[in-house]
Amino acid sequence: MAVNRGAVLVFALLLAARGGTAASAQGATAIEHQVKAAFLVNFAKFVEWPPSAAPLVICIVDDDDFARVAIDTIQKKTINGRALAVRAVGRAGDDIHECSLVFVASEAGSTGRVLGQIDRQPILTVGESEFFLQDGGMIRLFRAGDRLRFQINAGAAQQRGLKVSSQLLSLAVP
Amino acid sequence: MKHPIVVSMLLLFAVDAAAQQRDLVDLSLQDLMNVEITSVSFKPQPLSRTAAAVYVITTTDIERSGATTLPDLLRMVPGFNVAQISATAWSVTSRGFGGLYANKLLVLIDGRSVYSEVSGGVNWGMQFPPLYLVKQIEVIRGPGGSMWGANAVNGVINIITKSADDLQGTAVTAHSGRYEPGIIDVSNGGAIAGRVRYVASGRYFQRRSPALTGSLAGSDRAEAVEARTRIDWSAGRTQRFWLAAAGGRTGQTQDNSFPSAVPPYAETIRAVFTPHVAHVTLSWSATPSGGVENSVLAYYSSATNGFPFVAGSERTADVKGWQRRSIGRHHEIVAGAEYRNTAIAVTNIPTLRFNRQHARQHDLTGYVQDEIMVSRKLSVTPGIKTENDVSGFEALPSLRAVWNPTPRQAIWASVSHGMRRPHLFEQDIRWVSAIVPVQGSLPLAMMIEGNPDAHSEILNEVEGGYRAKAGTLTVDVSAFGGRYHDLLTAEPSAPALGQELGLDVVRISRRLVNASSAKVDGGETSATWTPGSRVQFGAGYSFVTLTSAPGAAEASDLARAHTSVPRQQWNARALFDVPGGADISAFFFHAGPIPAQRVASYNRLDLRLAHRIAGAARLVVGARNLFRKPGIEYVDISGAVSIPARPDAYAEIAWMF
Numbered sequence: 001m002a003v004n005r006g007a008v009l010v011f012a013l014l015l016a017a018r019g020g021t022a023a024s025a026q027g028a029t030a031i032e033h034q035v036k037a038a039f040l041v042n043f044a045k046f047v048e049w050p051p052s053a054a055p056l057v058i059c060i061v062d063d064d065d066f067a068r069v070a071i072d073t074i075q076k077k078t079i080n081g082r083a084l085a086v087r088a089v090g091r092a093g094d095d096i097h098e099c100s101l102v103f104v105a106s107e108a109g110s111t112g113r114v115l116g117q118i119d120r121q122p123i124l125t126v127g128e129s130e131f132f133l134q135d136g137g138m139i140r141l142f143r144a145g146d147r148l149r150f151q152i153n154a155g156a157a158q159q160r161g162l163k164v165s166s167q168l169l170s171l172a173v174p
Numbered sequence: 175m176k177h178p179i180v181v182s183m184l185l186l187f188a189v190d191a192a193a194q195q196r197d198l199v200d201l202s203l204q205d206l207m208n209v210e211i212t213s214v215s216f217k218p219q220p221l222s223r224t225a226a227a228v229y230v231i232t233t234t235d236i237e238r239s240g241a242t243t244l245p246d247l248l249r250m251v252p253g254f255n256v257a258q259i260s261a262t263a264w265s266v267t268s269r270g271f272g273g274l275y276a277n278k279l280l281v282l283i284d285g286r287s288v289y290s291e292v293s294g295g296v297n298w299g300m301q302f303p304p305l306y307l308v309k310q311i312e313v314i315r316g317p318g319g320s321m322w323g324a325n326a327v328n329g330v331i332n333i334i335t336k337s338a339d340d341l342q343g344t345a346v347t348a349h350s351g352r353y354e355p356g357i358i359d360v361s362n363g364g365a366i367a368g369r370v371r372y373v374a375s376g377r378y379f380q381r382r383s384p385a386l387t388g389s390l391a392g393s394d395r396a397e398a399v400e401a402r403t404r405i406d407w408s409a410g411r412t413q414r415f416w417l418a419a420a421g422g423r424t425g426q427t428q429d430n431s432f433p434s435a436v437p438p439y440a441e442t443i444r445a446v447f448t449p450h451v452a453h454v455t456l457s458w459s460a461t462p463s464g465g466v467e468n469s470v471l472a473y474y475s476s477a478t479n480g481f482p483f484v485a486g487s488e489r490t491a492d493v494k495g496w497q498r499r500s501i502g503r504h505h506e507i508v509a510g511a512e513y514r515n516t517a518i519a520v521t522n523i524p525t526l527r528f529n530r531q532h533a534r535q536h537d538l539t540g541y542v543q544d545e546i547m548v549s550r551k552l553s554v555t556p557g558i559k560t561e562n563d564v565s566g567f568e569a570l571p572s573l574r575a576v577w578n579p580t581p582r583q584a585i586w587a588s589v590s591h592g593m594r595r596p597h598l599f600e601q602d603i604r605w606v607s608a609i610v611p612v613q614g615s616l617p618l619a620m621m622i623e624g625n626p627d628a629h630s631e632i633l634n635e636v637e638g639g640y641r642a643k644a645g646t647l648t649v650d651v652s653a654f655g656g657r658y659h660d661l662l663t664a665e666p667s668a669p670a671l672g673q674e675l676g677l678d679v680v681r682i683s684r685r686l687v688n689a690s691s692a693k694v695d696g697g698e699t700s701a702t703w704t705p706g707s708r709v710q711f712g713a714g715y716s717f718v719t720l721t722s723a724p725g726a727a728e729a730s731d732l733a734r735a736h737t738s739v740p741r742q743q744w745n746a747r748a749l750f751d752v753p754g755g756a757d758i759s760a761f762f763f764h765a766g767p768i769p770a771q772r773v774a775s776y777n778r779l780d781l782r783l784a785h786r787i788a789g790a791a792r793l794v795v796g797a798r799n800l801f802r803k804p805g806i807e808y809v810d811i812s813g814a815v816s817i818p819a820r821p822d823a824y825a826e827i828a829w830m831f
Contacts, residue, residue, distance in 0.1 A: 148207065
């Protein structure tokens with residue numbers, strides 16, 4: 001049962017190397033998250049909500065890692081004169097009614113349940129699941145090779161009183 | 175391994191991160207769409223809400239494992255017992271009851287069952303799909319009867335392949351290794367019109383024996399060609415179709431020890447056989463409104479000549495439909511029905527005969543489950559499946575609950591039920607397993623006889639588990655205890671005079687009867703630590719104990735020995751992404767001994783290094799089974815000759831256009 005000495009050596013080596021890599025590697029996760037957060041800001045720029053003075057609240061459902069990055073990177077921005085706020089919400093969809101934009105990560109599971117609670121309110125829904133638009137979501141953000149792309153269900157947005165700019169529509173994947 | 179190379183590669187990590195600090199938020203949408211995000215390799219596993227022991231093998235896992243066959247890929251699943259018997263045969267099972275025809279594990283590829291109704295279990299020697307086509311593999315350990323129906327006794331594997339959308343463009347891969355001298359994969363994907371996309375792929379595949387002795391033992395090999403295509407179509411916002419078709423043939427050689435009519439009454443015979451597989455699958459799904467999803471899946475599949483010596487075929491036509499519907503805030507209901515028609519044909523050989531050479535089976539099943547959100551933190555899911563088939567009407571219930579004390583923790587428990595139907599071999603077989611000479615008397619013919627009255631084997635199991643995600647760490651623990659009833663064992667019947675293989679013999683027969691029961695318990699745990707998107711570490715450990723109930727006939731000792739699995743197994747992995755397009759992976763596996771089969775414990779290390787060259791091309795080098803003394807991993811009851819596994823090295827080059 002003796003574990004081969006060579007195997008132990010390789011593992012010890014791999015483990016020893018870890019210490020130096022952890023901190024820098026954290027940055028790479030942040031980059032994907034930063035790109036996503038930047039997409040959310042851009043979506044918010046090109047969508048018109050019913051007039052309101054309240055801050056634009058971006059809610060991240062059930063993905064604390066992304067929420068943390070989003071808070072760091074986009075919290076203090078303003079869009080068309082409205083302040084931006086980022087909030088992490090649980091999958092049960094608590095306080096979803098105060099959100100202007102809801103982001104459902106592919107990890108978050110039951111997209112249907114979150115979407116079901118939004119009802120008729122003017123909330124922009126952005127999601128990553130394959131069937132997000134079919135489920136009634138408005139913008140699907142997805143990876144195509146090395147890059148992020150998005151699709152839009154403009155009808156769903158319109159039904160809830162949101163206007164999607166033609167510029168955004170023209171960049172969307174049909 | 176040269177240490178300085180590894181160390182210098184690892185040092186590169188530090189340089190990269192600082193360079194990438196830019197404020198992406200200020201980029202325009204057009205620029206943003208051009209930002210490359212390739213470095214995101216290690217998405218932490220989602221914290222599943224399923225109240226079952228679930229493990230997901232992701233696209234990244236598949237790529238990084240360096241595995242070229244499905245069984246080798248499944249080695250990383252804690253609680254799975256994977257053992258190679260020869261170049262083309264494996265024992266793959268979950269939580270015990272192994273064997274070449276391990277029959278308590280259900281395997282589906284895109285919803286299509288590849289479980290054989292002829293022999294029970296999955297003929298892995300007929301399943302060599304290119305693994306780059308696989309998107310993910312969901313593995314559920316424990317009984318899945320209430321959802322998946324018959325034969326999902328100790329586990330279910332759902333293999334999901336990529337859609338045409340995921341495979342656009344052209345890719346060519348060439349692979350060569352010590353035991354897989356030539357594998358060529360070609361795929362091309364494009365748009366037919368607007369939202370209709372296609373992908374077509376072809377493969378040539380070779381495996382040869384790790385024995386390489388030149389003698390008869392060790393001639394096990396396979397040579398496969400296959401072609402497949404898939405068309406995906408999104409119609410409007412609410413409907414999706416896909417059509418997949420594939421066909422292939424595998425030329426195989428396998429050595430089997432066989433009884434013979436002349437002294438020493440046993441010989442090793444090389445079987446040369448050519449399995450053919452083909453299938454066509456059509457899927458439709460629609461989401462007419464937010465909370466409703468309807469799906470229909472229909473397939474026809476055919477598998478012929480999958481066994482050494484016995485010619486035969488199995489043709490299946492299957493149609494199933496299901497609906498998922500949220501009712502209010504508290505209920506999510508899934509209900510479905512399925513009809514399957516299986517036609518089986520086999521031929522007889524002197525040592526293996528069947529009472530029926532043709533059989534047709536009709537199965538009608540229905541199921542319903544309701545996920546009830548009792549509160550924000552607690553959901554309870556009762557479910558039931560009913561089966562109407564050869565064994566009559568059977569009901570398979572389950573009750574599952576999951577509690578999320580915080581969003582990042584889940585505690586689950588379940589009571590579930592699994593059922594395995596007797597297959598054709600068990601009902602109809604007359605198998606001469608050995609001829610034993612006796613001094614001064616007629617030789618004995620050791621026989622196994624099937625039983626047309628055999629009924630289903632049953633497992634009732636209680637399981638529980640805990641999953642948590644804390645920062646960069648995920649932990650998954652599960653424990654189970656169950657009892658098998660009505661296990662089929664070969665019980666002795668009275669000796670009789672007869673003729674076998676042209677010899678006058680005394681038949682010593684054992685007849686298959688539902689006479690045994692067994693207790694099973696064990697646990698599995700796995701953890702991953704992802705300190706960053708460029709580094710991941712993982713480990714898994716499992717143990718299982720199977721105890722046959724006292725009173726089971728001594729005859730079942732034989733069966734018990736030949737379905738044994740290692741009591742304990744563990745594995746560990748380390749994955750690194752090196753800036754500049756390279757990555758390094760190491761997987762280590764340990765399996766304990768199987769004393770009943772005289773199989774020693776073993777350790778195996780698989781290493782893989784991939785490097786992106788000139789943009790679209792990628793070079794991979796790797797080695798498997800390192801630091802290992804040649805040793806067999808399993809001794810199967812069927813007489814398939816076990817071939818020792820040996821270290822192996824390979825290189826691979828892939829181009830994408």
